[in-house]
Amino acid sequence: MSVKENFNQAKQQYEKWGVSIEEAFEKLKNVTVSIHCWQGDDISGFEINQQELSGGIDVTGNYPGKAATPEQLRSDLEKALSLIPGTHKVNLHAIYAETDGEVVDRNELEPKHFANWVEWAKKNGLGLDFNPTLFSHPKAEDGLTLAHPDKNIRDFWIEHCIQSRKIGEYFGKELGQPALTNIWIPDGYKDIPSDRLTPRLRLKESLDQIFAVNVDESLNNDAVESKLFGIGSEAYVVGSHEFYMGYALKNNKLCLLDTGHYHPTEVVSNKISAMLIFSDKLALHVSRPVRWDSDHVVILDDELREIGLEIVRNDAIDKVMIGLDFFDASINRVAAWTIGTRNMIKSLLYALLLPNDHLKKLQEEGNFTDRLALMEEFKTYPFGAVWDYYCEQMGVPVQEKWLDEVKEYEEKILSERK
Template identity: 45%
Template sequence: MGNINEKVVRNNYNNAKEIYASYGVDTDAVIEEFKSIPISVHNWQGDDVKGFEGLEGVHSENVVTGGFPGAARNGDEMRLDMETAMKYSPCRHKLNLHSMYAEPGQKKERNEYDTEDYQNWIDWAREKKIGMDFNCSYFTHPMMKDMCSLASPDEGIRRYWIQAGRMSRKIANDIGASLGEVCRNNTWVPDGTKDMPADRSAYRMRLKDSLDQIFEAEYDADNMCDCLEGKVFSIGTECFTVGSHDFYLAYAVQNHLGITMDTGHYHPQENVADKISAIMPFVDNIMLHLSRGVRWDSDHCLIQGDELSYIMQEIKRQGLFHKNVGIGLDYFDATINRVTSWIIGLRAAGKALLGALVEPTGMLLKAEEEGELTRRLALTEEFKNLPVNSVWDYLCLRESAGVGIDWMDDMQIYEKEVQMKR
């Protein structure tokens, strides 16, 4: 355990257990609940959203800064990297996979990919006893034209991506059926214009028609569910994003679909936690893509902070962890080691999740119901300093996930002996 004393960790946990018990919280039960809530790990962090298709000179709609060495170059390397990252997280995991990471036996067009082209990923997930989520990659491809895919005025372009979207849903359904855990199929397109369009409606009516065709087929809700991801703007589409939050929210409500809430896709001052209870009564599912946007959708590595804690608290207080809310990561930072970045983000999300679960929420609700607003605020402040880190350390010890910063020693060896030799 390096510099971490196991006896100290266990003693600290026993003391924390007594403190939480005085507030009516059973930390042993919380740890078991924690282990039942998956966090979906985004594979595209491992190679800066490049994919395995070997497309040279194709414009990327994803801005990735930095050039840290050791990026995964193929599926085997990426799976090893992800396995290493998950080793140092005590969370229950899922794999979140983009379609551009297919591994077909022979070269195919992206809209021709089928379930067999992801069999390596499915087999790996089954071996690791984890579920999967899926995303159609509507970007970084020659069939992106003038920053448009599903909203393109070029019917050939639009037909190409409609087929890709249809196949994505079919693949997601097969994944869910194969692994026995619902697969969330996410739709995000970067479509938009750099300057002001003369006819916004034309773009959005084309997008609506494309989505109508993609969602024609019905699939078993136990296998897959669909979520739509909006955005304020992207680089190159500053003036107009076709798939805005308003557009997708309206479409999801009308068509009984889910919404993906990427925490980097809103204005910096928007409260994402507040949006959960606002839209949950009207949509079938919510998928969270947790990121850290600094002034814009900059996809910095996820770290602990108030916003992340508030999101987890809101899900817990609404009783949504075991209903129709999925938690996933979505960032890509090439200025630091990509595997270490996964670990930092997973542990940040895990700490926020655990902090929400051990919160004595019942006391807050009781004070609110009785109109004791002063007491509610006092309790809220007091709960911030309860010894959740002692519970976290014990959880990491129990799951052999690295207590404190111990895992960094192993990661430095992995970086030197594996990543730097690529």
Template identity: 50%
Template sequence: MKTELILKNYEIAKERYAALGVDTDKAIETLEKTPISLHCWQADDVVGFERGEAASGGIQSTGNYPGKARNIDELRQDIEKVNSLLAGTFRLNLHEIYGEFGGKQIDRNEVTVDQFTGWMQWAKEQNMKLDFNSTSFSHPKSGSLSLSNPDPAIREFWIEHTKRCRRIADAMGKFQNDPCIMNIWVHDGSKDITVEKGRYREILKNSLDEILAEELPNMKSCLEAKLFGIGLEAYTVGSHDFYAGYCAKNNVMYTLDTGHYEPTENVSDAVSALLLFVPELMLHVSRPMHWDSDHVTLFDDNTRNLFSELVRANALDRAHIGLDYFDGSINRIGAYIIGVRAAQKSLLQAFLEPLDTLRKYEDEGKLFQRLALLEEEKTLPFGAVYDYFNLKNNIPVGEEYIADIEKYEAEVLAKRN
């Protein structure tokens, strides 16, 4: 797209939004400063570098498109390519299975920060900060229950693993001089009718109490609920009710994954409700299709509504934004770019909403006027603002990134066996 046309379109859009009291330059500045945490597992289909096995524990990446990252160097190379095609501020979200194990068999209850110092240095060089996750799935001791396992030997193994992960996250946060957000999600559940649901939830509660008792100043823990997983359809120990109650009672950050709800639920409704009772939210932005299928995030109603609610609730400073999907059926670099751009577009549209006028209409009971403006804002020229945002940061505008990714595929990805 010609620079002259982008600039011309932006000036028209800027004037149009100004007529509604919206400052497009300020919206762009806010978007540039709002961090989005990239999930490392899109690059290799959630395999990691511990055992080289596909994910288990109720999650699954489908597709076998060539070119996935096979080692740390290739994964870092791919993330660097992704960064080169995006404007804004980015973090990298790591699972424990992505450590640098050096070919050694380091079990999960033995992992230390030594396996992640390379990541910390690399992230600093890339001007990125790190987030972290404990990993309860894809392990001989995973089974159906980890932190909620009645077997003390299995349970203590996973408690120790999670404690160690929190310490690693704390070291990351200290190194980068910014808190590392560490998510705790366990797959625990049952395939069929479960009799002692309360027992397993009590065990999980006690395990979390022990894990979170250690005060670590450079990291923040968050807890993630789920509806169900493959092979664990009947019962999930860490349900929404369980974690909402636990986080509210214990003042812990709540992870809101857009794929972990019933298909008919409006996930955005949870934002303002949860923020009355929990200190912060971690957002895992995904796209469920019938279930938690983790399709690539799109600029759809669910994504737009989520970020719109976040901005309307004045909660941007109490939320951390991350992506969480894994599609192995398409070019994985492209999957990153599509998802990030969808999140950015949704954020930008939320920043450009004429909120002052909408709030005034609502406060005065002018419901027709409110609905009319909500409809009209849908066709405002926010796309011209997003194009300018990319141009301003020397990033491909519009569909221009497609050719760049095709070139990378031909020169790099296609040569991976």
């Protein structure tokens, strides 16, 4: 049968439960996923005085075709975006500045150093998000930045974060949609600290100085991101979840939850509804931790489905800013973007096709038998037929046909790179 015929059969099954697929499609078309640029070049960036990757971050693998220039990275992103339904954003780190051969330290970065990215985004109808880069730098060699005991080092990173917020504001003004500027730092200690409080007081003071500088909130949204531990900070991280959750709530900033930044038995899906009670908006970095914050490519596993469900059934599509954060150098990088982003969108469509109001009613009535039975039965409803039709309607390849395009791109473009 054709994609349309399969879809029509599936549609009948969902509609008997009052699910409107047309409404689901309209909601999904308006979802913007922020696709991280650093999957394409293994977080190398384009700084003239490029540093070795550090800050508890590691990328493994040496698959050929890594982007080595801004033009190559943008070309690879364009290819991935052509295979992903919807209109999205691209998330940049400060190390992706273009300085025309001039050495510009991070505290001196300006909007002009990202003008090429803005022009490219305009051409492709994209938004841009931003992150200051507080790793892979001589002033972060000992694993401390905004919480460093040395005021001169703290001031350097404070200046960098202030400049980053101004760059985010520039993105929002030029592209007509607000940027999300997210602060993540690697600060922590490898072994048991003798003082947990003082570094956190310094971090709070640094953040206060960063956010004291006025930036138009209609053009730029500020977010702070926590972490449980990392390589080199196994015993203690200054910016813990509790620290940033408290700071964000008290200072009207977004709290960004990275799915790889928690204890292995903790799940971000369970935090979304709790956070939204107290915050108007929430930000996510969706990744896949296998053992720790290993940033594997996102797959359509139970947790991703639960994240999609929590966003959809709590009517939070407009409240949760969805970003991705994974980097795998052992596979084709364009394919990694495509797999991960398509799966994120799939999780939302899966959630939109459930009779969520009916399932909520069953729970309120205490009818847990019907609730469990239906939640399980819907796992084998013909979701794939609906997804295929959505992709066809959105003008992107259906099923695994996108892989043929990636292979052709690899043969013609990626294989020519040294």
